[in-house]
Structures are given as C-alpha cells and as structure tokens.
Amino acid sequence: MIPRQVRVKKIFWETEDVFTLELVSEDYPMSEFYFRPGQFNMLYAFGVGEAAISISSDSAKKNSILHSIHKVGYVTNALSKLKKGDVIGIRGPFGKAWPLEEIKGYDICIMAGGIGLAPLRPSIYYILKHRKQYGKFTLLYGARSPRDMLYPVELEQWAKKHDIHIETIVDRADSMWRGQVGVVTELIDYAELDPERTRSMVCGPEIMMKYSIDELKKNGLNEDQIYLSLERNMKCALGFCGHCQYGPSFVCKEGPVFNFSKVKDIFEIREL
Amino acid sequence: MEDLSGVLRNHPFIKDLDENYLKQITGCASNVLYHENDIIFSEGDEAVQFYLIRTGKVALEINGREKGNVRILTMGPGQILGWSWIISPYKWHFEARALEDVRAIALDGECLRNKCEEDPKLGYEMLKRFSHILEQRLQSTRMQLLDVYKRG
Amino acid sequence: MKTISKDSLDKIIGYLKYKGYKVIGPSVRDGAIIYDEISCIEDLPAGWGDEQEAGHYRLRKRNDGALFGYAAGPQSWKKFLFPGKLKLWEAEKNSKGFEITPANGQFPKYAFIGVRSCELHAVFIQDKVFNNGMFSDTYYNKIRKNIFIAAVNCAEAGKTCFCVSMKTGPKAEEGYDIALTEIINQDEHYFVVDEGTPKGSELMEQIESLTSTEEQLAAADDALKNAESNMGRTLETDGIKSLLYKNHANTVWDQIAKRCLSCANCTMVCPTCFCSNVEDVTDLSGDHTERWRTWDSCFNLDYSKVAGGNFRTSIKARYRQWMTHKLASWIDQFGISGCVGCGRCITWCPVGIDITKEVSNIRKSLKN
The missing domain is CATH 2.40.30.10 (Translation factors)
Known part of the structure; x- marks a missing residue:
C-alpha cells in the first residue's frame, strides 16, 4: 500500500x-x-x-x-x-473504531491519560454532537503535569457549554496549578457511576489503563462494558508484518480498540 | 443539633460499621463547613481532628520553599482527610485548603483514640479502614512515581 | 498415474522453460542443498543426501544417484513468494513536495521443481497469511497465482522431520500440478507421476510416459511408507493451543532462554514465518528515497519496540512469542497451525533447541 x-x-x-x-x-x-x-x-x-x-x-x-x-x-x-x-x-x-453505535443509550465514562486523550477526542465530539442519544457523560482525564495537559481550552469549553462532567487531575502540580492532584483512578469516586448503565472507554499508557480498568471493575462494571485502545508496534497496518501481535490478535486490524473481555485473559501476562 | 449518625452512616468510610460503634463515633463527631480558600489545617499544627468529606474538594499542599506552595494531592466527597491524628506525635505534615465550599464531618482525634483504647475491637475496625486508605494513597503515590505519562 | 524415466525430468524442465517459466529447483551450494534457478537435470543434486540433527547439517554422498535423496535444506520456497528483500516504492522530491512511484513490479513466472509435501503446506499457510480477509499482499499473490508446482514425495525422512505429527506429509496430497515419486532399484531409476491439475496434465502430454504398472505403484507406496515410518521426531499436537496459552509462566521458558541466542535463525529458515520490516533508504542528496521490505524476526529486540518502550525485552518472552505463535495463536489467526514439521528450526538452531522436545518438556513439567 x-x-x-x-x-x-x-x-x-x-x-x-x-x-x-x-x-x-x-x-x-x-x-x-x-x-x-x-x-x-x-x-x-x-x-x-x-x-x-x-x-x-x-x-x-x-x-x-x-x-x-x-x-x-x-x-x-x-x-x-x-x-x-x-x-x-x-x-x-x-483499525477498529470506538463502539459509538453499540453504546448509544448508555451512560458514558471516558478515562484518558496523557496523549491518550487524542484518540478519544473524536469520540467526545461525536457524543457531544449526538448528546441526546447517550445518558450521563463523564470524562476523567489525567496528565503528567498542568503543562502536559492536552486541549485545556477545549476541555474548559466543553465543560462550560455542553452536558458533560469533566474531571481533570495531574500527577505533579506546580505552584500555579489550582486543579486536582493525584492519579486519574481517584476521579472515579466523583463520577457516581451507575454500573449497569455505564459503558467506559479507556485510553492511555497501558499501566494507566490497567489501574483504571481495575477501578472500573471495583465500581461494578463488567469486563464487557469496558473498551480500551492498545498500542503496539504497527508497521504495515495490514496484518502482514507481524509486529503488532498481541496474543492471537493483530492490533492493527483487530484493534487498536478492543472490548476488554476479549483481552482480559492476556492483559496481565508479562511481556506478551 | 441533629444527630450526625445518619450523615455518618452514608459516608463510604463508615459504611457497614456496627450500629453500636456508629453511636460511639457519633459522640466524637461535629459538622463543619469551610469556604473556598479556607485553610482547614496548617503544616505543623496539632492534628486534633480528621475529616470525612461530604461535599467539595480539598487540596493538600506543602511549603516547597523556593518551589513555592506545591499541591501534592486533592480529595473530595466520600474521601478522608488526615490521618496524623492516629499516629504520634499527632502533627499535620501538610496544609489543607478548601478548593470550594466544603462540608465535612470532623471527628475528634483524642475522643476517638480514647474510645479505641477502651475498645480494641473498635480500634481494630478503625485501623483496618485507615490502612485501606493508606494503601490506596501509597498505591497512588507509586503510580505518580512511575511517571506513566513520560515517554522516551 | 504415469511413469517416466529419470531423463524425462530433463524434458519437463525444458518444456517449462519453453513455456516461459523461470524454473527453480534444488542445487548444491556452499555445502547445502539450496533452491535456485536450474536449466537442466544436471543442476540437480544427483547422488547427494544429507544428515541432519539438532544444530547439525552435513551433505553426504549417496551411492544411488538419487536426485531428491535429501530432506528439507536451509532454504524454503518462501524466498520466491515473499522475498527477503523487496523494494516497495521509491519517492523523489519535487516542487510540490514529493512523488511516490510503486516499485517497477517484476513478477516472474516460476516453476518449482521438488516441492516437498511439508513445503507445499507451508505455501498453503502463507496463502492465508498474505490474504487475510481484509488485505492481500500484491507481490505474493501475483507470483502465487502463476506458479507451476512439481511436488516430490519423500522417500526418506530426515532426523529432524516430523511432518507426520503435523499431518503435512510425507505424501503431497493436493495443490500441485504434478507430483513425482522417485524410485531407484538395481537397474532402474524412474519417477511415478501424478497429475494434479489440467496444467500438469497438459505438460505430461508433452512428455514420453507409460501408464504405471502395479509394481511401480507399489514401489512408490513403499517409498512413502518408508518415509512415514522413519520420522526423526514427533510432536504431540493434542490440545497444544490451550497447553501453550495456559503455560506462559512455565519454567521451561526460562530453561530455553538460558540457551537461546535470539539469533533469529529459526525464523529465517522457517517456511511459514512471515514477519517483515520496512527500511527507508535515502541517497546522499536526500532527494531520492526507497522503501524496502525485509524479513524480520520476533527474536529481534526492535520487533516489539514502541515509542518510549518495548513490550518484549527478555529472550524468554521472545522465544515464547515465537513458539506460542507458531503452534497456538496461529490457529486462532488462520485456523491452522503455523508449523509444518519440516524440522528446519531444529537443524539450524546453533544451540540445537528442539521445538518438539520443548513441547514435550512443557507437557512433562505438568506431570511432575
């Protein structure tokens, strides 16, 4: 190609x-x-x-x-x-997209970490544009520091102009930062999830996704209510070069977005 | 003044606590309200109370000397502010500031310590609940140390 | 079934050349049997056999003049369908930015002489890989559709062979244009030929042949039976997918990792391994660049590298990835095992790691 x-x-x-x-x-x-x-x-x-x-x-x-x-x-x-x-x-x-059609009618909880907000931004636009077709909409976003936060102006505008509950948090604050400090998983407490009605999309470093998924599960979400976007070494993007294999999946064509229930058995295996 | 046991019972920290203990704890509790920017406690002060946050958010900050005031942690509804009351010499390590209007239940440290000394079962129950929080804080701190968002 | 003389094979090669095929067959080079262009029967490794063991390969002289008296060598046919180095496109800077031109596609029409059953199965497997339902690899498929395949049934098995375990041989059952069985006895040297396709029959019409006699057919049968009963290795495939999936933490991997050099030999000689990388090569002016696809290996450290990290740094993880992929996840990906039992990875492993033995080590570890 x-x-x-x-x-x-x-x-x-x-x-x-x-x-x-x-x-x-x-x-x-x-x-x-x-x-x-x-x-x-x-x-x-x-x-x-x-x-x-x-x-x-x-x-x-x-x-x-x-x-x-x-x-x-x-x-x-x-x-x-x-x-x-x-x-x-x-x-x-x-690659596979976020399941925006399948999750219509549900409360949506997006958890993003760092650059992980970038692949989720199109979903946010989509949900805001079709806002009535979704239930409660929450975005929990964690970044390394205030200066590493993506799209800060847009985040503010969304919160102001749209029906979306946004919580942001940083790992490290500077003396200017007036927002929240800590890890993104701590924000789930404020989301007031109704576990049965919620579908979650998670994207960020894999370790951040691991803890976020653990926390979502603790809050009553089932594995199949959680979607995540995985990163692997995509070279050809056609399923030929082999580099992006994750267990039996070629992340470039069966992912990058996966339903968590599909990868749960291999998610904890080291160096898979 | 209304009995605080109803409010306490709804807080995640007190969840599923024996009614008898709830009554005892209620005896040490008082309702508190802070306005935005109020200092709830200051670094080095005696830790006489701890707080079950009901509404609003609180920041823990440290005097970073030449780095200025550095915010190290924020917490909000359903969470617990402070554990220095349980560990000698009962002094606050940080400054706690209300980020917005905060409603909380303050529990008197000495009152609760005495009750725990008298009834080790209650003491053990409290310690279990606090160690859970400590574990979560430690876990979060480790994640922050991992610096997961850093690349390259 | 038809019977042709040994010399008629020369006519087959000649006819295929006349038909415009680039005829590829086994030859002796650098102390091994390799696959390259041949022009006549003299180019074939007459009278050569081999001895193979884990980490060991030697040619040896046979005394019967057999043309196909050896097991799989270091090369496989994949190098013609999926070349080790292939230019994909080139790009030139211009006033608008740059312009990309697809590589000047040469798609040779190949005739493969001497494809063993295991190797035929390897081609079937790569057919699935390079036609994955969403995308198909242009080069592979263009070459593939025009190949003429003359299979050769194995009369002997190598010491590292286990095609019987993988159900891929020794008899070529399908997918060939003609299949040859070489028979040598005291005073005869001939081939029993099976025509697999109209293309094969068309060829055979041009070649002097006789209908095979009962004796000749029995001799061909015996040869195959001999190969079948003399497999150097076996691999127990029962439940192998879940065996490997469930044993990612087995200590056998640590044992292998102590020996494995992560040299990638096994993946280079494997006839089904399909991983590739791309390299961008730019000339000194910086105005002209070419994109080349090269074979890659899951044993290379950079293989699983991503921006800011690497998912598989230990040799243990890399070997486990290779073997688990080959024998287990391949089944999920393509509905078929990735191993054809040719034994190349065993023979060409410099430290003699034996995939069949390692599977049995995992099985044994569960019994203890």
Missing part, C-alpha cells in the same frame, strides 16, 4: 512535546480520508519512515484531519519539524 500525499495546513504545539498537524489534500478528495473515531493513520515523513498516529479531529469535519503527535522517535521528530505547506505521506485510516 502506497502513501498518498497530503499537505500540512497548520502545525501547532499543544504541550512541550505534543504537536498537532492539520492535514489537507489537493490531489485526493478529502472524502478518501474519512474515518471513524478511534482509527489511526500511518504518517510518512519523507526519507525517514512511518509512524502509526491516531486521528484526533472531529470525524464530521470534512475539510481536513488532525493528528496530535507525541514527539518521541525519529519519525515523530521529523514530523515535528514540518512547516505549513510541507507535504507528507499518509496511509489509512486503519
């Missing part, structure tokens, strides 16, 4: 090491890039390589797509140096 070219319409920094690319295409109709919340693209930096990056824009927005990217490796470093008007390659969208 060969990357298609897209142009950088805008690049801006969300935090010290997370930046967002807004991408548009002149050569292809933007409808070719339609995606469902939770899916990812393979972004190609010329001569450097590809990285799997989840899509973080509103899936109803038809004229461009956004990718929020953590600058951590060769490829993301190269992507971070792009300027407006530069061209990159893109393949996708790939």
Whole structure:
C-alpha cells in the first residue's frame, strides 16, 4: 500500500512535546480520508519512515484531519519539524473504531491519560454532537503535569457549554496549578457511576489503563462494558508484518480498540 | 443539633460499621463547613481532628520553599482527610485548603483514640479502614512515581 | 498415474522453460542443498543426501544417484513468494513536495521443481497469511497465482522431520500440478507421476510416459511408507493451543532462554514465518528515497519496540512469542497451525533447541 500525499495546513504545539498537524489534500478528495473515531493513520515523513498516529479531529469535519503527535522517535521528530505547506505521506485510516453505535443509550465514562486523550477526542465530539442519544457523560482525564495537559481550552469549553462532567487531575502540580492532584483512578469516586448503565472507554499508557480498568471493575462494571485502545508496534497496518501481535490478535486490524473481555485473559501476562 | 449518625452512616468510610460503634463515633463527631480558600489545617499544627468529606474538594499542599506552595494531592466527597491524628506525635505534615465550599464531618482525634483504647475491637475496625486508605494513597503515590505519562 | 524415466525430468524442465517459466529447483551450494534457478537435470543434486540433527547439517554422498535423496535444506520456497528483500516504492522530491512511484513490479513466472509435501503446506499457510480477509499482499499473490508446482514425495525422512505429527506429509496430497515419486532399484531409476491439475496434465502430454504398472505403484507406496515410518521426531499436537496459552509462566521458558541466542535463525529458515520490516533508504542528496521490505524476526529486540518502550525485552518472552505463535495463536489467526514439521528450526538452531522436545518438556513439567 502506497502513501498518498497530503499537505500540512497548520502545525501547532499543544504541550512541550505534543504537536498537532492539520492535514489537507489537493490531489485526493478529502472524502478518501474519512474515518471513524478511534482509527489511526500511518504518517510518512519523507526519507525517514512511518509512524502509526491516531486521528484526533472531529470525524464530521470534512475539510481536513488532525493528528496530535507525541514527539518521541525519529519519525515523530521529523514530523515535528514540518512547516505549513510541507507535504507528507499518509496511509489509512486503519483499525477498529470506538463502539459509538453499540453504546448509544448508555451512560458514558471516558478515562484518558496523557496523549491518550487524542484518540478519544473524536469520540467526545461525536457524543457531544449526538448528546441526546447517550445518558450521563463523564470524562476523567489525567496528565503528567498542568503543562502536559492536552486541549485545556477545549476541555474548559466543553465543560462550560455542553452536558458533560469533566474531571481533570495531574500527577505533579506546580505552584500555579489550582486543579486536582493525584492519579486519574481517584476521579472515579466523583463520577457516581451507575454500573449497569455505564459503558467506559479507556485510553492511555497501558499501566494507566490497567489501574483504571481495575477501578472500573471495583465500581461494578463488567469486563464487557469496558473498551480500551492498545498500542503496539504497527508497521504495515495490514496484518502482514507481524509486529503488532498481541496474543492471537493483530492490533492493527483487530484493534487498536478492543472490548476488554476479549483481552482480559492476556492483559496481565508479562511481556506478551 | 441533629444527630450526625445518619450523615455518618452514608459516608463510604463508615459504611457497614456496627450500629453500636456508629453511636460511639457519633459522640466524637461535629459538622463543619469551610469556604473556598479556607485553610482547614496548617503544616505543623496539632492534628486534633480528621475529616470525612461530604461535599467539595480539598487540596493538600506543602511549603516547597523556593518551589513555592506545591499541591501534592486533592480529595473530595466520600474521601478522608488526615490521618496524623492516629499516629504520634499527632502533627499535620501538610496544609489543607478548601478548593470550594466544603462540608465535612470532623471527628475528634483524642475522643476517638480514647474510645479505641477502651475498645480494641473498635480500634481494630478503625485501623483496618485507615490502612485501606493508606494503601490506596501509597498505591497512588507509586503510580505518580512511575511517571506513566513520560515517554522516551 | 504415469511413469517416466529419470531423463524425462530433463524434458519437463525444458518444456517449462519453453513455456516461459523461470524454473527453480534444488542445487548444491556452499555445502547445502539450496533452491535456485536450474536449466537442466544436471543442476540437480544427483547422488547427494544429507544428515541432519539438532544444530547439525552435513551433505553426504549417496551411492544411488538419487536426485531428491535429501530432506528439507536451509532454504524454503518462501524466498520466491515473499522475498527477503523487496523494494516497495521509491519517492523523489519535487516542487510540490514529493512523488511516490510503486516499485517497477517484476513478477516472474516460476516453476518449482521438488516441492516437498511439508513445503507445499507451508505455501498453503502463507496463502492465508498474505490474504487475510481484509488485505492481500500484491507481490505474493501475483507470483502465487502463476506458479507451476512439481511436488516430490519423500522417500526418506530426515532426523529432524516430523511432518507426520503435523499431518503435512510425507505424501503431497493436493495443490500441485504434478507430483513425482522417485524410485531407484538395481537397474532402474524412474519417477511415478501424478497429475494434479489440467496444467500438469497438459505438460505430461508433452512428455514420453507409460501408464504405471502395479509394481511401480507399489514401489512408490513403499517409498512413502518408508518415509512415514522413519520420522526423526514427533510432536504431540493434542490440545497444544490451550497447553501453550495456559503455560506462559512455565519454567521451561526460562530453561530455553538460558540457551537461546535470539539469533533469529529459526525464523529465517522457517517456511511459514512471515514477519517483515520496512527500511527507508535515502541517497546522499536526500532527494531520492526507497522503501524496502525485509524479513524480520520476533527474536529481534526492535520487533516489539514502541515509542518510549518495548513490550518484549527478555529472550524468554521472545522465544515464547515465537513458539506460542507458531503452534497456538496461529490457529486462532488462520485456523491452522503455523508449523509444518519440516524440522528446519531444529537443524539450524546453533544451540540445537528442539521445538518438539520443548513441547514435550512443557507437557512433562505438568506431570511432575
């Protein structure tokens, strides 16, 4: 599968090491890039390589797509140096999406950690847009520090203008921080979950997801009421290269979003 | 003044406690209200009470000297503020500040300590409940130490 | 069934070449039987056999002039369908940004001579891998659809063979255009030929042959029976999926990890291992770049690396991944085991780790 070219319409920094690319295409109709919340693209930096990056824009927005990217490796470093008007390659969208249809009618509790808010943002847009089709909507978001918090302005606007209960927390505060301090799991106490009516979507570092799922279960959620998005080494995104295998699953095509009941038996196995 | 046992019974910390003990604890309890930004207790003060938070959020802060006031933990409804009352020399390690209007039940430390000394069964019950909270706090602190969101 | 003389095989090769096939068959090179282009029967390893054991491979001279008197060598046919190094595309910088051009696709029409039953099964397995229901690999499928396959039934089994356990041999049952059984007795050297497809029959019409006699058919049968009853290894496959799934914490993995060098030999010689990586190669000007796909291995440390971490750093975890994938999760993924019992991973392991023995070690550990 060969990357298609897209142009950088805008690049801006969300935090010290997370930046967002807004991408548009002149050569292809933007409808070719339609995606469902939770899916990812393979972004190609010329001569450097590809990285799997989840899509973080509103899936109803038809004229461009956004990718929020953590600058951590060769490829993301190269992507971070792009300027407006530069061209990159893109393949996708790939992977299973968040189950936004199946969970209609339920209370929704989203738990996000760090960059894990990026793949969930399209779901938030979707639920807010179809707000009446869902019950109580809670977003619990934990970040490393106030400065590492993604989309702070948007979080504030959502809380102000929409029917959504948002709790944010940071691991480490600075002297300016007036918000909550601690780990994201502590926020569940404030969500007042009605376990039977709740469906939860979790995304963040795997260790954060592990503790979040434990806490959701303690609050009465069943394994099949919890969805998570896993990260593995996605290279081809087609299920051929083998790198993203997790037990019997190829995360690139059977994930990245999984129902937790599907992976619960292997979730605790070390180095699987 | 209304009997606080009803309010106490609904707090997760007191959940499923024997009625007899509930009555004893109620004897040490009082209703407290703090306004936004009120200091609930200060670092180094004697820990005479602890608090079962009913509404509102509280921050624990430490005087970070040249780092300024650093917030190390926040807590809210259903949670317990303070355990220095149970461990000698009964001094607060942090400053507790109300982030919004806070309603809580204050329990008198000395009163409760005396009751626990008299009735070790009650003492054991209290310690079990507190060690659960301590374990959770320790676990959270470990997770914070893990620095799970840091990459590279 | 038809019987052809040994020399008629030369005619088969000639006819396939005439039909435009690139004919690939076994040859002796660097002290091993390898697969490469052949042009006539003289290129085949006449009179060569091999001896194989865990971590051991030697060619030895046979005294019967057999053309196919050896077991599976270090190479498999996968290198033609799924090349070790394949250019996917190249890109050139231009005023608009850059332009990507797919690699100038050459899709040779191959005829494979001497495909063993286990190897045929390996091809069936990779057929599923490279056609996974959502995506299909262009190169693999373009090559695959035009291959001519001349299978060879095994008359002998190697010391590391266990196709009988994996139900993949020694007799080629399907998926070939023709299947040959080589018979050598005191004064004859001939092949019994089975035509598997119209393409195979069409070829055989051009080749001088006789209808096989009862004796010849019996001799072919005996040869297969000989191979079947002389398997060097066995692997107990009963309940193997749950055995491995349930034993991720077994101490047998620690024992293996003490020996395993994570050299990736087993994955390179395995005819079903399909993992690959991509490399982007840029010239010095920085204006021209190429993307190459290369074989990769779950034994390589970078294999399970992600931004800011690695999911499988210990050798133990990497070996467990390989074996559990091969024998267990493969079944969930593709409905079939990933092992065909060819024994290559045993023979070519520099420290002689034996997959059949390790499975039985896990079974034994449960009995103690």
